[in-house]
Amino acid sequence: MQPPSSAVHTTASTPSPPLDTIKASVSHLLARAFSLPCSTAALAFAQLVQPTSRFQLALDALLPLLDSNTELAQRILVSFILYSLYTPHPVTINPFKSALFVAYVREREKAVTIANEGGVSPNEQFVWVLWKILKGDGNDIGPYSPSTLSRCPLPPKLRAINLVLDEHLYNDIDDSTYSYFQKRSASSDTNDYAPMARITPSPISFEEDRKNERLVHAMKLLLAARDRVLSLSEQRTLAPVLQELATTNIITSLDLTPIIAHNPTIAHPLLVGLLVNPNPENNNPRPFLDILPFLPPTLPTFDLYGRLLRDQTRVTVQGYSTVADLVLMEVLGRFVHECINWLDRAEREEREGNVSDDRFAKGVQNLCRFYHNLIKLSIVDPTSDADSTEMAHFSLRNAKFEEANMLYRVIATSRF
Numbered sequence: 064m065q066p067p068s069s070a071v072h073t074t075a076s077t078p079s080p081p082l083d084t085i086k087a088s089v090s091h092l093l094a095r096a097f098s099l100p101c102s103t104a105a106l107a108f109a110q111l112v113q114p115t116s117r118f119q120l121a122l123d124a125l126l127p128l129l130d131s132n133t134e135l136a137q138r139i140l141v142s143f144i145l146y147s148l149y150t151p152h153p154v155t156i157n158p159f160k161s162a163l164f165v166a167y168v169r170e171r172e173k174a175v176t177i178a179n180e181g182g183v184s185p186n187e188q189f190v191w192v193l194w195k196i197l198k199g200d201g202n203d204i205g206p207y208s209p210s211t212l213s214r215c216p217l218p219p220k221l222r223a224i225n226l227v228l229d230e231h232l233y234n235d236i237d238d239s240t241y242s243y244f245q246k247r248s249a250s251s252d253t254n255d256y257a258p259m260a261r262i263t264p265s266p267i268s269f270e271e272d273r274k275n276e277r278l279v280h281a282m283k284l285l286l287a288a289r290d291r292v293l294s295l296s297e298q299r300t301l302a303p304v305l306q307e308l309a310t311t312n313i314i315t316s317l318d319l320t321p322i323i324a325h326n327p328t329i330a331h332p333l334l335v336g337l338l339v340n341p342n343p344e345n346n347n348p349r350p351f352l353d354i355l356p357f358l359p360p361t362l363p364t365f366d367l368y369g370r371l372l373r374d375q376t377r378v379t380v381q382g383y384s385t386v387a388d389l390v391l392m393e394v395l396g397r398f399v400h401e402c403i404n405w406l407d408r409a410e411r412e413e414r415e416g417n418v419s420d421d422r423f424a425k426g427v428q429n430l431c432r433f434y435h436n437l438i439k440l441s442i443v444d445p446t447s448d449a450d451s452t453e454m455a456h457f458s459l460r461n462a463k464f465e466e467a468n469m470l471y472r473v474i475a476t477s478r479f
Contacts, residue, residue, distance in 0.1 A: 085120065086123070086124055089108065092107055094137075097137070097209045100208055101207060104140055125141045125145055135186065136209035136210050136213040139189055142166070142189075145157075145159040153199060154196065154197060154201065170186050170190045170193065175223055178222065187217055198228065216311055217311070218310070278307065280300065281300060284297050298326070301329060302332065305332045305336055308336070309333060310336070310340050316351050316353065319333075319354055323358060324359075325363075334351060335386055338389065339386070348380065355390070358398070360426045360429055368433070372391060396450075405426070427466070431461075431464070431466035431469070431470040432466050434454050454470070458471035
């Protein structure tokens with residue numbers, strides 16, 4: 064009879080996949096994972112590669128890509144995987160810290176050179192990612208995809224020229240290690256840049272650095288505001304920097320609709336910031352004005368309009384003096400018209416049995432209350448055919464609702 068240990072050994076031995084197969088799988092992952100969150104891609108790498116093989120495979124397959132001229136999103140993904148291999152341990156003991164640091168120095172020098180010439184380097188986002196990782200804040204990047212990180216515009220204060228590491232993070236790299244990775248990095252670069260040197264301290268202060276951190280956190284909250292209602296604490300954190308975020312191009316017109324639906328109190332100062340900071344290159348603020356008429360007739364939408372139509376912030380759009388003036392003249396009439404169309408469709412779908420909720424009834428009540436308040440505030444003139452004729456017909460047609468009946472009586476009596 065064989066000893067038990069032999070039996071256990073026989074059943075436990077499982078052949079691992081060939082190294083070439085694993086490398087091919089990793090290459091496939093690196094080529095296809097740009098749209099996945101960085102943390103998801105890093106987890107996939109860890110599942111593909113056995114723990115005992117990860118360091119060597121990272122040396123062979125990942126490290127060369129860090130300093131290559133491959134797509135920016137792929138280099139961001141590689142840097143995050145190299146960082147994540149040794150989390151939750153501090154980045155200071157990560158064996159790839161020296162390589163990440165040299166890449167950071169090299170890419171920052173490129174970006175600073177271009178910035179000093181008046182341009183913007185395409186690798187600014189990569190410098191920011193490396194800076195976050197080397198500061199030990201790499202986990203902040205995890206929820207975002209490499210593709211998003213590579214395209215997301217950065218505010219001026221987070222440009223490479225302002226991103227400097229604390230001395231204790233890089234002065235402990237010995238000269239031989241630094242020199243090795245510097246030569247390795249330089250050998251893969253085909254562009255002519257000035258020789259790299261140790262980073263000199265930046266004039267940016269500790270307070271400015273903390274402000275930059277708060278700005279990054281606010282950017283994350285603003286993106287989250289598209290998908291959920293922010294807590295009061297999160298709204299208080301975001302509110303003071305909304306005007307600054309409005310100048311970064313991080314928010315597009317397509318993002319506004321979900322932000323308005325979930326967070327109308329945040330949407331108001333954000334939209335004001337977008338309207339008072341026109342960007343002729345992107346035809347701003349026209350794209351943001353163009354989405355406003357097509358918002359659904361819901362309470363968050365009416366809340367936003369109520370705030371905008373009373374906002375006396377000055378605008379630089381030619382022909383208009385304030386936000387309220389701009390929205391009143393350019394948007395309100397079309398918005399009321401589109402609300403009526405939306406409610407007509409909702410009524411038709413309800414009559415045909417396609418919906419079973421009360422969106423039509425609620426919409427009529429909310430729209431009539433909203434318009435009645437505009438009359439009370441003298442924002443619209445019930446005696447004007449141009450202002451009120453369409454709402455007069457709509458309220459009469461839906462006079463079975465108390466709010467519509469009351470609105471029609473207000474408009475009708477004001478004309479006699």
